[in-house]
Amino acid sequence: MGEFENAGKLGLRDKETNKVLAVYPYKAEGTDAEINKIVRDWYYQQNCAAEDQLLTAYVDILTEQEIVSRKKFKG
Template identity: 45%
Template sequence: MGRKFQGKFEAAGRVGLRDNETRELIRVYPYKVEGTDAEIEARVKSWYCQKGCEGENEIENYSVDTLNPGELKDAQEKFLDE
């Protein structure tokens, strides 16, 4: 069997929602991610909306993105699955 290639989100292990315009990190997804990039993106956006998304227009302005090393370090205490 061939080697399974990971998507950019699964390979990163940690993701968050980032504002498309300002590139500011809006919220850190507190769980490790698994699945395809499309599955991860859908799961993270669904989680965010359940946490108090103010409307579909808001989530349209955000994209799922990997965390940079500084963001990852700052978010360590927010992870729920460690």
């Protein structure tokens, strides 16, 4: 069983700052490698200019507090 397989919400996080860049809005299924690709591809499709951000980002499990904070900030 992979780390992400039973995760609630996933997102992308910056490697240097640990800041949440995006919350993946769907349930991801597959191996960790497949989920990593799915989330990164989704983020790239949202904004092609985000390609540089993807170089320093990683897929991570987000806490409920991070998700709520991100929604408040965005909205």
